[in-house]
Amino acid sequence: ETGVTQTPRHLVMGMTNKKSLKCEQHLGHNAMYWYKQSAKKPLELMFVYNFKEQTENNSVPSRFSPECPNSSHLFLHLHTLQPEDSALYLCASSQLAGHMAEAFFGQGTRLTVV
Amino acid sequence: AQSVTQPDIHITVSEGASLELRCNYSYGATPYLFWYVQSPGQGLQLLLKYFSGDTLVQGIKGFEAEFKRSQSSFNLRKPSVHWSDAAEYFCAVGSYSGGGADGLTFGKGTHLIIQP
Numbered sequence: 001e002t003g004v005t006q007t008p009r010h011l012v013m014g015m016t017n018k019k020s021l022k023c024e025q026h027l028g029h030n031a032m033y034w035y036k037q038s039a040k041k042p043l044e045l046m047f048v049y050n051f052k053e054q055t056e057n058n059s060v061p062s063r064f065s066p067e068c069p070n071s072s073h074l075f076l077h078l079h080t081l082q083p084e085d086s087a088l089y090l091c092a093s094s095q096l097a098g099h100m101a102e103a104f105f106g107q108g109t110r111l112t113v114v
Numbered sequence: 115a116q117s118v119t120q121p122d123i124h125i126t127v128s129e130g131a132s133l134e135l136r137c138n139y140s141y142g143a144t145p146y147l148f149w150y151v152q153s154p155g156q157g158l159q160l161l162l163k164y165f166s167g168d169t170l171v172q173g174i175k176g177f178e179a180e181f182k183r184s185q186s187s188f189n190l191r192k193p194s195v196h197w198s199d200a201a202e203y204f205c206a207v208g209s210y211s212g213g214g215a216d217g218l219t220f221g222k223g224t225h226l227i228i229q230p
Contacts, residue, residue: 004157035217040222042219042220042222043218043220045217045218045219090158092158092217101208103160104160105150105157105159108156
């Protein structure tokens with residue numbers, strides 16, 4: 001098992017669909033993150049969870065809804081997305097909370113909104 | 115607010131030549147700095163990190179980076195590149211707002227091309 005696993009690897013969805021991205025970490029970490037990676041833009045931090053509690057929401061539109069049922073699992077629920085939401089969505093985890101935390105990344109979900 | 119600048123979008127280096135990728139940061143306190151590498155279709159892998167102490171840090175795959183506070187820089191270097199080093203490289207700074215877990219702020223990345 002790799003450290004951080006994301007499913008699915010690729011997803012194509014229509015603007016009226018509802019789908020979910022899943023992330024699972026096998027590292028015993030306490031913090032989990034969602035990042036968005038778009039072409040020609042820096043990675044954007046979307047959400048941060050620390051011990052299952054959301055500690056940061058970086059002004060993300062409500063059509064993205066995170067869920068963290070336990071320290072090992074993180075979901076990103078998607079609904080009524082826009083074409084500009086097409087991107088690579090990366091999940092990461094870290095042992096410690098805060099700025100010293102070394103993040104371990106999953107391979108990402110390539111999302112295409114049509 | 116913290117920020118990271120990677121001034122080179124693309125860099126082309128011949129195999130066996132030396133490499134330096136530039137990174138400048140803006141951060142109000144002591145920075146915690148990272149370099150990650152991303153191969154096509156993959157997630158990000160940590161190459162090295164600087165928290166404190168020796169300003170020259172060694173990482174995996176023969177990479178090193180030097181923290182220079184006076185220049186607000188954290189440049190990545192490798193004495194001799196291999197074709198397998200072709201990838202996207204990201205510099206990042208740890209952000210902290212005094213609250214709970216915070217994520218990293220990334221630069222836009224530098225795409226490294228290796229010529230045979």
